[in-house]
Amino acid sequence: MPELPEVETLCTDLIKANILNNQILDVSVDWEKTLNGMSLKEFRGKLIGSSFISLNRRGKYLVFKTDNNLYLLCHLRMSGSMRIKELNSQKDKHDRILFTFKHLILSFHDPRKFGRVTLTENSDVILNKLGVEPLTGALTKEYLMTRLQKTKRPIKSVLLDQSIIAGIGNIYADETLFAAKINPFRTAESLNEKEIEKLIYFIKEKLSDGIRMRGTSLGKGEGNFQSNGEFGHNQNNLLVFGKKGKPCVNCSHPIEKKIIGQRGTHYCPICQT
DNA sequence: AGTGGCCCCTGGCGGC
């Protein structure tokens, strides 16, 4: 599941792969719903002949800007990735969009078809809905205290709410709460100032660790999100996610998995209070 | 306004 560290890794790798400032020679689409409502004809018409001039990450979005003032916002959702392929290579079964350049092919690869790309001249409509970037100075104690005080939702659900903090997904949410020793069922408003400070510290640490490890690659094919087909290494550092029944590294009590807000949630009921 | 629930998909895994 690509979250902030995985999208960040992709973003830097794609820039290194030299996809910017090269003309898009062709675009093909295998699953039209991926285009989020735009027709194939319009999508191809607007992109063929143009170039991407910048690429950034915002939350879990990859944001490509084109030389004709359009933004291509890519959200990988569950199983998406972007892969660099050699010219004349065969289309893989799950390649949903192929962008052909003179020197390579960029694929939006997505087995489960949840991923979406939005081509728009106004990226703010989507990006302004997102909350703060957690690895910037915008995530402050003051900001989070204000947001948390307003809701009785479980803190786990609030961490996943992209309109509060952008980029945290299920894996990093569980790992962060374990590191901060906060029970995921606690209501957001119940956290005190010290706990919020700790939460912010570990949000930043867990996400930074994830980036340093080039992301978390779970499973076989689907966890393989990277543009070059390699795997990240952060899965080796997980302490609770996917560890149901295994002993907690602190207290040896079995890690539990329960559902919070329709999301599987892994935690230690002893250490996280 | 805030919040909970449903839905999209299909690979992979659990259960028998």
Place this chain on the structure above:
DNA sequence: TGCCGCCAGGGGCCAC
């Protein structure tokens, strides 16, 4: 072992 059925999971949208 092999097969079948079911579930995970982000976020948009709808209902309350």
